[in-house]
Structures are given as C-alpha cells and as structure tokens.
Amino acid sequence: MNTAASARADVIIVGGGIMGCAAAFFLRRRGRSVILLERELVGRQASGANFGNVRRQGRHLHQLPLANRSREVWGRLPELIGEDVEFLPSGHIRITYDQERVGLLESYARDARDYGLELEMVSGDSMRKRFPYLGPEVRAGSLSPLDGHANPRLSAPAFCRAAARLGAQMIEHTEIALVEKEGEDFRAISTDGRVYRAPAMLITAGAWGDHLALQFGEPVPLIARGPQMGVTEPVPYGIRPVVGVSTNITEESLYYRQIPRGNIIFGGCGYGEVSTETIRAYVKPENTIRQLSQLRRLSPVLANVNLIRVWSGIESYLPDSNPVMGPSAKVPGLYYAFGFCGEGFQLGPGVGDVMAELIDTGATDVPLEHYAIGRFAAAEAILAAATSPAKAAAGTH
Incomplete structure (x- = not known):
C-alpha cells in the first residue's frame, strides 16, 4: 500500500477495519480524495476476528434502517468491489430455551415488520422437521431468511483493495500519535513524524476510538x-x-x-x-x-x-450497547464511527456508505441520533461534579 511521507486529501480516515475501508471506498465513488491510516494491517482486529454474522434480527429496532442499508450493500458486493467475500444469504435462526422469551421473539417480529424486516416464527413439529439438528430443549425460533454470513478475514481487505483501485491512499503500518485541528485542516501525525492533512476526519479506530476522541475533548466510556x-x-x-x-x-x-x-x-x-x-x-x-x-x-x-x-x-463496547456514529459534538468536520459492541460486522459496509454520504453531503436519511457522541457529555458532567474537591469535602451519608 501507499507509504507516502506526508500527504493531503479531502478526508483522513483513522482506522482500517471494515468500516474505515468501506468509507474510503464510498468516498472515492463520490469523488472525494481519501487517506486511510492503519496501525497494522487492514482488518486485523475486530473486523477480522469476529464471527462473520450478517444478521439484522436481534438489533435495537432503531438500528434496523442502518442494518437494512448495509444488507443491500452486502447483496451487491461482487459488482461493487469486484471480489467475493463469501457472503452467503443462508438465513439466520434465533432460538430460545425459555418459554417466556418466545413471547419476546414474537413481539420483536411484529415490531420489526414496520422497519422492513420480515421474520418467521417456527416451533413445534414444523420446527423439528425443518431444523432437525436443533436440540430437544429448543422451544421456538425466529427465522430471518435473508440474513446470513460472510468471511471476516476477506471483507475489510477486499474493501481496501477496491478503494485503492479507485485512487484512495490506503496506508498501513502507520501508528497515529496525535490528531488535532489546526486552522481549517485536521492533522494526523504518526509516531515516526509523518503528517497527514485534510479538512475532514473520520475516526473508525474501534477499541482505540476513545483515545482519539479524547484528544478532541470528547471522552467516551468505552x-x-x-x-x-x-x-x-x-x-x-x-x-x-x-x-x-x-x-x-x-x-x-x-x-x-x-x-x-x-x-x-x-x-x-x-x-x-x-x-x-x-x-x-x-x-x-x-x-x-x-x-x-x-x-x-x-x-x-x-x-x-x-x-x-x-x-x-x-x-469495543459502550454502556448503552449503541455505537458512536455521526458528527462530533464539538469540532466541525470531525466524524466518528466506532464502538459497535460486537455487532459491527454486518453494519460495516452500510456504515461506510452512510458516513461517506454524511461527509460528502452533510446529511443522511438513516437515523443517527441514538449514536451521537454528545450523549455521554451529560454523564461526564455529572461524574465530574460528583468527584469535585468541594463535593468530596462535604462528605457522604
């Protein structure tokens, strides 16, 4: 991959997992120049070590529009990126051993229909006949026929190569020591002194995203x-x-x-x-x-x-099981997409598509309010007040 000593582009992406690589790809399709910086090899951490689930059911309902958009991308991957990442729309069945949870699965299936996700409840003799490999303790299941699985080891590198073919600078083995905004530009400075500049920055650094957000004064309890x-x-x-x-x-x-x-x-x-x-x-x-x-x-x-x-x-995990995704609450031109709580693989291509749209146009029709980084600011202020010297001196009871 490109190893330029320093460079400038329209967007800097810090973090080369599936989301960062997909964002680089979709930004190039929109005509934006891109520099992606990855400490090791792309797709090496969560994006390559996960289970490979491409499922929508079981998510928060408010996350389904994003999951649906991502599922559309998964279905078009060979034509989009020119590579096969072994995506198989095999279906996904979510089972339970607990009779009380059968009702929860049924309720979720009804609610998910409003978000375009059709689920089929299966139980009894019909379930045993269709899925004879399920054990006798299984009470029922919810089948999502269009979900499936893919190969995590192939997915982020495939998006990386596709982005590079479109002209993105995909720079591996580059650890970032400092991110900051200087005038109209963001700067990413590597540990060996290389400097990368752009008027927009997207942080997709997974479990290290909180360290970078903190440099912009936006702490996250990751x-x-x-x-x-x-x-x-x-x-x-x-x-x-x-x-x-x-x-x-x-x-x-x-x-x-x-x-x-x-x-x-x-x-x-x-x-x-x-x-x-x-x-x-x-x-x-x-x-x-x-x-x-x-x-x-x-x-x-x-x-x-x-x-x-x-x-x-x-x-990376967050207390409310929702990611940080969207614009910074403090710094114009700064964007985040990290902390997907073990559920980011299916979302990855859609996150890249949505973030590219948001950076390029300033808007997206996918609801992101649940993922705003500013939701942690109030909790941070309360914690700071509770642990202030004046509060500590007052004692407790």
Missing part, C-alpha cells in the same frame, strides 16, 4: 473485550442458517454457523481479557469448554465433532 471463537473439523454440510441463542444468561449465549467447506464456526458464552496497549487478546480455556458443552446442547448432532482452532480479537 471498554474493550475479547470475543471467544472456535472452529471445528469439517463435517458433511447440512446446517444452512446461522444459529444463535436468545438468552439473558451469558453462559448459554452460543452462536454458530457451518460454512460450505463443512467446518463449524462458533462463538459466544463470554469474553476474554484484552490489552489495547500490547494489542493482545486471549482465549480462556474454560470458555471454550463451555462453548463446546452448549454446542452439544443446541445441536446434539455436533456432539462428537473435533475442535481444530480457537482465537480472539479486540472489540
């Missing part, structure tokens, strides 16, 4: 977690939809998919430790054991399948 993933040996292909458990119990929150090569890819049931300083994520053996136990419970036909690999990555 925490980093490590998803726990595994893959089995290949077995005969027969489970087409992605399968996930709807539950309030973390230990049983398994999800899995089978790829046409036969391997079962699974995740869930808890998180591992991560370090954003050393850029390391860890798999806990006890989590893997729990996942295999839940896999047997969810689909007993997979009870004897052999595990061949486990992995993790670094994902």
Whole structure:
C-alpha cells in the first residue's frame, strides 16, 4: 500500500477495519480524495476476528434502517468491489430455551415488520422437521431468511483493495500519535513524524476510538473485550442458517454457523481479557469448554465433532450497547464511527456508505441520533461534579 511521507486529501480516515475501508471506498465513488491510516494491517482486529454474522434480527429496532442499508450493500458486493467475500444469504435462526422469551421473539417480529424486516416464527413439529439438528430443549425460533454470513478475514481487505483501485491512499503500518485541528485542516501525525492533512476526519479506530476522541475533548466510556471463537473439523454440510441463542444468561449465549467447506464456526458464552496497549487478546480455556458443552446442547448432532482452532480479537463496547456514529459534538468536520459492541460486522459496509454520504453531503436519511457522541457529555458532567474537591469535602451519608 501507499507509504507516502506526508500527504493531503479531502478526508483522513483513522482506522482500517471494515468500516474505515468501506468509507474510503464510498468516498472515492463520490469523488472525494481519501487517506486511510492503519496501525497494522487492514482488518486485523475486530473486523477480522469476529464471527462473520450478517444478521439484522436481534438489533435495537432503531438500528434496523442502518442494518437494512448495509444488507443491500452486502447483496451487491461482487459488482461493487469486484471480489467475493463469501457472503452467503443462508438465513439466520434465533432460538430460545425459555418459554417466556418466545413471547419476546414474537413481539420483536411484529415490531420489526414496520422497519422492513420480515421474520418467521417456527416451533413445534414444523420446527423439528425443518431444523432437525436443533436440540430437544429448543422451544421456538425466529427465522430471518435473508440474513446470513460472510468471511471476516476477506471483507475489510477486499474493501481496501477496491478503494485503492479507485485512487484512495490506503496506508498501513502507520501508528497515529496525535490528531488535532489546526486552522481549517485536521492533522494526523504518526509516531515516526509523518503528517497527514485534510479538512475532514473520520475516526473508525474501534477499541482505540476513545483515545482519539479524547484528544478532541470528547471522552467516551468505552471498554474493550475479547470475543471467544472456535472452529471445528469439517463435517458433511447440512446446517444452512446461522444459529444463535436468545438468552439473558451469558453462559448459554452460543452462536454458530457451518460454512460450505463443512467446518463449524462458533462463538459466544463470554469474553476474554484484552490489552489495547500490547494489542493482545486471549482465549480462556474454560470458555471454550463451555462453548463446546452448549454446542452439544443446541445441536446434539455436533456432539462428537473435533475442535481444530480457537482465537480472539479486540472489540469495543459502550454502556448503552449503541455505537458512536455521526458528527462530533464539538469540532466541525470531525466524524466518528466506532464502538459497535460486537455487532459491527454486518453494519460495516452500510456504515461506510452512510458516513461517506454524511461527509460528502452533510446529511443522511438513516437515523443517527441514538449514536451521537454528545450523549455521554451529560454523564461526564455529572461524574465530574460528583468527584469535585468541594463535593468530596462535604462528605457522604
């Protein structure tokens, strides 16, 4: 990729995951010059280490317009970017073991219809006949027939190459030490002294997005977690939809998919430790054991399948389970898209498309008010007041 010592463009993007690479691609399609800066290789963190779910059901209802827009992009990827990222619209079934949650699934299905998402409830003999691999404890499921899965390892790099072919400068192995606004321009300064300038900046740095936002005076209560993933040996292909458990119990929150090569890819049931300083994520053996136990419970036909690999990555989470997405509350020309709480892969192409539209035109018809970074400002002010010296001196009771 391009390694220019310094450069200027219309937009600087800091962070080369699927969202940053997709934004670079769509900005170039709109005629905007772009410099994307990535500390390592594009798609190496959450964008490449996630499960690969391309699902819409189960999201906050207000997130469905964004998810729907992204699903449209997923369906056109080969013609858009000229590459196959193994997107398979296999369907997604969200099951529950709890009879009380059946009603929640039914209610969600009714509400989602208003947002253009059609879901089918399945249960009883019909469910057993259509999905014979589901275990006897499964009470019912919600089927989203047009959702599916894709290969995370391929997706961000494919968008990166497509953006580069359109003329974007996609610069890897460039760690940013400082971001700031100087006059009309933003500056991104790398640790080795290279300087990049643009009148607009988009921060798509995942679990490191809060560090960059803080440099603009916009703190975010972000925490980093490590998803726990595994893959089995290949077995005969027969489970087409992605399968996930709807539950309030973390230990049983398994999800899995089978790829046409036969391997079962699974995740869930808890998180591992991560370090954003050393850029390391860890798999806990006890989590893997729990996942295999839940896999047997969810689909007993997979009870004897052999595990061949486990992995993790670094994902970013926020207290309200919503991302930071949209313009800065303080700095004109600054935009954010990070903190997608482990649900950003499906949204990635749509986020890139929407952010390119917003930066280019100043508006988008996709509702973003739930994701405004300013929502944390009030909580920050309350915390500051509660921990001020005067407050501390007054004591507590």
